[in-house]
Amino acid sequence: MRILTPGEATWLLSREIRHLQNRLERLEHGMEHIYAREDATLGAVAITAFQELDMLAQSTDALAAYVERLARKLDDPTGLDLAEALAAIPLRELALRLSGQDSDQLVANAPELF
Structure with missing residues (x-):
């Protein structure tokens, strides 16, 4: 393992957060296609789930931007x-x-085993 500067470590962290944000957005768009059919109806639980996905995507975007600015400092x-x-x-x-x-x-949708 190599030793990283604080700037390098925070930059790598921001990159991971961006990756999470992209995955959340893909999930959100995929779910929209499921409910975009004419015969689909959204209940209160589904609407709340969509709102939560959107909030998670916005939050990860904001966190990544914050960490990127922090990395520069x-x-x-x-x-x-x-x-x-x-x-x-x-x-x-x-x-x-x-x-x-x-x-x-x-890789999108690749399982990450631990």
Whole structure:
């Protein structure tokens, strides 16, 4: 595992948050197609679920933007040892990407086993 600067670590985090936001948006659009049929009716639970998905997508977008701005302000060249923090992440590929090591590209709908 390589040592990352605070700016590098926060940039990698923002990239992961952006990926989550993109996945949420794809899920939201996929669900819209299900309910776009003429015979489909939306109940209160489904409407609330759509609103929650939209809120999650907006929140992850805002968090990613915040972390990206924060990353630009963290110019301290001192490296961070993230081994303990990364060991707490049960998803191996996510931990690998956040460590700054090369891993497979993010693939839509690919299961991430832990």
